[in-house]
Each structure stands twice: as structure tokens, then as C-alpha cells.
Amino acid sequence: MTTSAENYLQHLDRICAETIAPQAAEVDRDGAFPTASIAALRAAGLMGAVSAPDVGGLGLGFRGAAAIVRRVAEDCGSTAMVLCMHYCGTAILEAHAAKEVRQAAAAGDHLSTLAFSEAGSRSHFWAPVGTALRNGGGVRLDARKSWVTSASKATAYVWSSKPLQAEGLSTLWLVPTGAEGITVHGPFDGLGLRGNDSSAVSAERVRVPESAMLGADGKGFDIMMGVVLPLFNVLNAACAIGLMEAAVRGTAEHAAGVRYEHLDSRLADLPTIRNYVARMRIKTDMARTLLDDTLSAVDTGRADMMLRVLECKASAGEAATEVLDLAVRVCGGAAFRKDLAVERYFRDTRAAGVMAPTTDVLYDFIGKIACGMPLF
Numbered sequence: 226m227t228t229s230a231e232n233y234l235q236h237l238d239r240i241c242a243e244t245i246a247p248q249a250a251e252v253d254r255d256g257a258f259p260t261a262s263i264a265a266l267r268a269a270g271l272m273g274a275v276s277a278p279d280v281g282g283l284g285l286g287f288r289g290a291a292a293i294v295r296r297v298a299e300d301c302g303s304t305a306m307v308l309c310m311h312y313c314g315t316a317i318l319e320a321h322a323a324k325e326v327r328q329a330a331a332a333g334d335h336l337s338t339l340a341f342s343e344a345g346s347r348s349h350f351w352a353p354v355g356t357a358l359r360n361g362g363g364v365r366l367d368a369r370k371s372w373v374t375s376a377s378k379a380t381a382y383v384w385s386s387k388p389l390q391a392e393g394l395s396t397l398w399l400v401p402t403g404a405e406g407i408t409v410h411g412p413f414d415g416l417g418l419r420g421n422d423s424s425a426v427s428a429e430r431v432r433v434p435e436s437a438m439l440g441a442d443g444k445g446f447d448i449m450m451g452v453v454l455p456l457f458n459v460l461n462a463a464c465a466i467g468l469m470e471a472a473v474r475g476t477a478e479h480a481a482g483v484r485y486e487h488l489d490s491r492l493a494d495l496p497t498i499r500n501y502v503a504r505m506r507i508k509t510d511m512a513r514t515l516l517d518d519t520l521s522a523v524d525t526g527r528a529d530m531m532l533r534v535l536e537c538k539a540s541a542g543e544a545a546t547e548v549l550d551l552a553v554r555v556c557g558g559a560a561f562r563k564d565l566a567v568e569r570y571f572r573d574t575r576a577a578g579v580m581a582p583t584t585d586v587l588y589d590f591i592g593k594i595a596c597g598m599p600l601f
């Protein structure tokens with residue numbers, strides 16, 4: 226059965242059950258890239274969720290991509306984050322890359338990602354300090370990127386630098402991962418999302434043709450804010466919601482399943498425990514509802530779209546840490562073991578708040594909007 230806009234979630238459910246869920250514990254334990262999971266998603270055409278049908282994509286837009294990332298996150302946060310960054314990179318390629326690159330990204334033959342964060346400007350991804358200089362008929366790139374998901378597995382990076390010569394904060398480039406002068410400082414050994422291969426990458430005298438520029442010189446900031454930030458925030462929120470959904474389900478099943486034999490009762494018979502599960506449910510539903518409203522704002526171009534885009538990531542990221550904190554409380558000692566997977570979700574949820582735009586930066590932006598101040 227060919228994957229289509231009508232049946233993609235059916236395909237995804239099968240892939241999650243057959244490949245992504247069974248691999249998740251190992252991916253986490255070994256910090257291993259989820260190669261088999263990405264291959265299964267590729268085989269089903271799901272790497273092309275945000276790509277246009279004319280290059281072989283599914284054209285599912287924000288809503289479809291969010292549904293996919295959320296469903297995958299229920300089983301494996303690392304795979305969900307690899308997908309999230311591929312979709313964000315692909316959205317830029319869709320707008321600014323050559324047709325062959327777009328076709329390859331849609332087919333999943335080209336794994337995309339963003340190389341924005343730098344050691345110099347840290348989470349302030351909109352202000353790269355890495356440089357691009359005209360050099361003997363081409364362009365020379367130098368930078369210290371601090372985090373790149375799929376750093377050693379991607380086909381090419383969507384790369385930010387200071388502009389070549391135009392005014393502006395940045396310019397974007399398509400940089401092959403194998404380019405001479407690129408060094409991936411892996412392997413990634415993190416607290417959570419351990420399989421997402423999120424390593425530092427340096428560029429020393431990397432040469433690319435000027436045609437590798439994505440968009441116009443000096444227009445990187447506009448692309449980051451107009452194309453990447455809305456999609457990244459939505460997908461990051463979807464990832465957090467998927468992790469929460471899995472945690473609520475697993476916690477409720479645990480509470481309903483374990484018994485106090487001497488009292489002939491279950492953990493869920495304790496009102497305190499049900500109270501905590503209810504709070505987990507409410508926080509998850511609040512984040513999901515806000516994400517749904519954000520998607521409606523995006524679909525209709527509503528005036529408050531940017532506010533919602535900022536809110537949905539802050540809300541879901543923070544809710545996820547709270548929900549997983551409650552999950553650990555409800556599951557008690559069992560949450561310390563690997564078999565419930567609660568401890569994996571607990572670790573995976575910690576990433577959302579520090580992934581740029583970080584929760585604190587989002588609070589600052591949202592506060593500025595509320596107070597009628599410009600964002601930058």
C-alpha cells in the first residue's frame with residue numbers, strides 16, 4: 226500500500242510497532258543513532274512529510290509533520306528529534322534548494338538537519354559568529370557549531386554564518402557533511418535523546434561554491450524566523466506531547482496494575498495517586514490543545530500566529546518536565562528501573578527547555594509581545 230496523505234498514520238503505527246518501539250531502549254542505552262527506524266520511515270515515504278508532491282513528498286504541512294513527530298516520540302524521543310530536524314532543514318531546502326536536493330530530501334536519500342547553534346553565540350542561534358568569506362572563486366566557511374542533531378549521519382547541514390557582504394545577521398548555506406575541513410566532535414553522550422547524534426561540528430577553511438547559498442546573502446535571519454522557527458517550535462512541542470502521552474499511559478497502566486496484596490488494593494486505589502495521574506492528564510491535554518490551536522493559527526494565517534508559535538513550545542516543553550516529574554513520583558521505585566521506560570522519558574523531556582529558542586528566551590519574547598515591545 227503506497228503511503229498517502231490519507232493513510233500515513235496507519236503506516237506510521239505499523240513502523241512504530243515493528244521497528245521504532247522495539248529499538249528504543251537500545252538506542253537510548255547505547256547512544257546509538259536510530260538507523261533502522263529512520264530507514265523504515267524512509268521506506269514508507271515519511272521522510273517526505275513536509276516536501277511538496279511535485280518532488281515526491283507527501284505535502285502534509287505543519288499539521289501532518291506534527292502528527293508524525295508526536296506519534297514517533299511516544300515510542301522513541303531520539304528518532305522523533307532526528308525527524309524534527311530533518312523536517313526543519315527540508316522546509317528551508319523546499320524554499321531555496323535545487324530540485325534534485327528537494328527530491329532527495331523528500332525520498333529520505335538526503336537526511337537534513339540544522340547547524341545553527343554556535344559555541345560563540347550559544348542558544349542565540351539568530352546571531353552566528355562563524356564567518357563566510359569569498360575565496361578564490363568560492364566561499365570559505367569557518368565556525369564552531371555547538372550542537373547539530375544527526376551530525377555524523379546527515380547528508381548536508383543547513384548552515385548559518387555571518388553574511389558574506391550584505392547587511393544582516395546571517396546567511397544560510399548547504400554544506401555537505403563530508404566537506405573537507407568539517408570535523409564532527411562526537412560521539413554524543415547526553416542525558417537524554419541519546420540516539421540523536423547531536424554533536425559539536427567545526428568548520429575550518431571549508432570551501433563551498435557560492436551557489437550553495439540558501440536564500441539571499443544577509444537574509445538568513447528572515448528565513449530562520451519565517452520558515453524555521455514556526456515549524457521547529459511546533460515539532461518540538463509535538464515531540465514533548467508525544468513523550469507526555471506515553472508517560473501518562475505508562476504511568477496509569479502501572480498504577481492500575483500493581484497491587485498491595487496485604488490490603489487487597491491497587492496503587493490506583495490511592496486517591497493521591499489518582500490525583501497525580503489526573504494532573505499529568507490535564508497538563509498533557511493543555512499542551513496538546515494549545516498546539517492544536519497553534520496549528521489552526523498557522524493554517525489560517527491568524528494574526529496571533531507568532532504568539533501561539535512561541536507559546537506552544539514553551540508550554541509543552543515545561544509541561545513535559547512537570548508531567549515526567551509526576552510520573553516518577555507515581556511510579557516510585559519502579560521509575561528508577563529501565564523496564565517502565567519512565568526514566569527514559571524523564572531524561573528525554575529535559576531537552577525541550579534548553580533547545581533554542583529556549584523556554585526562558587521564549588518567556589522573554591512572549592513577555593515582550595504582551596508588553597507591546599519589539600522582539601529584537
Ligand SMILES: Cc1cc2nc3c(=O)[nH]c(=O)nc-3n(C[C@H](O)[C@H](O)[C@H](O)COP(=O)(O)OP(=O)(O)OC[C@H]3O[C@@H](n4cnc5c(N)ncnc54)[C@H](O)[C@@H]3O)c2cc1C
Binds near residue numbers: 349375580
Ligand atoms: C538534544 C539537543 C539537540 C540539539 N540539536 C540542535 C541542532 O540540530 N541544531 C542546532 O543548531 N542546535 C541544536 N541544539 C542546540 C540548542 O538549540 C541550543 O542552542 C543549546 O541547547 C543551548 O545550550 P547553551 O548551553 O549553549 O545555551 P546558553 O545560551 O548558554 O543558555 C544557558 C541558559 O541561559 C538561558 N538564556 C540564554 N539567553 C537568555 C535570555 N536572553 N533570556 C533569558 N534566559 C536566557 C537559556 O534559556 C539557558 O537556560 C540541540 C540541543 C540539544 C540539547
